[in-house]
Amino acid sequence: MKKQLCPICESGFLHSEYELTEVEHQGIKGTIKSYYSVCDGCGCEQANATDARQNKRAMIAFKKQVQGLLTGAEVRKLRKQWQLNQREAARVFGGGPVAFSKYEADDVMQSDAMDKLLRLAAEIPAVMERLKSLSGQAF
Known part of the structure; x- marks a missing residue:
């Protein structure tokens, strides 16, 4: 996988990280992985398109679970x-x-x-x- 250059400092590279985030749907709480990227140069945190897609998918999977739908x-x-x-x-x-x-x-x-x-x-x-x-x- 090609390293992505940090768009903020333009000298460091982004590395994928995640944290557990509490979410709620229809009154049911749960925890999902929330992805973001961290620059090894300037330390800034940001969500790129890949991170955003993973986060959306995690939330939809949680909603399916809450609503009793097939995963x-x-x-x-x-x-x-x-x-x-x-x-x-x-x-x-x-x-x-x-x-x-x-x-x-x-x-x-x-x-x-x-x-x-x-x-x-x-x-x-x-x-x-x-x-x-x-x-x-x-x-």
């Missing part, structure tokens, strides 16, 4: 169990061509309806087969 890892496991790639899964379940990429990476939360549909298809194989046939795709 990104669980969605990925189901999709692989069904032997579908992300694009095929989106055709079967809806949500757009990159929906499963976003669900699995915890970039977005799937709707309650999508979560229920995924669970139903996992629980009842005939539901999955019917969804595949309704998609009009050959798998």
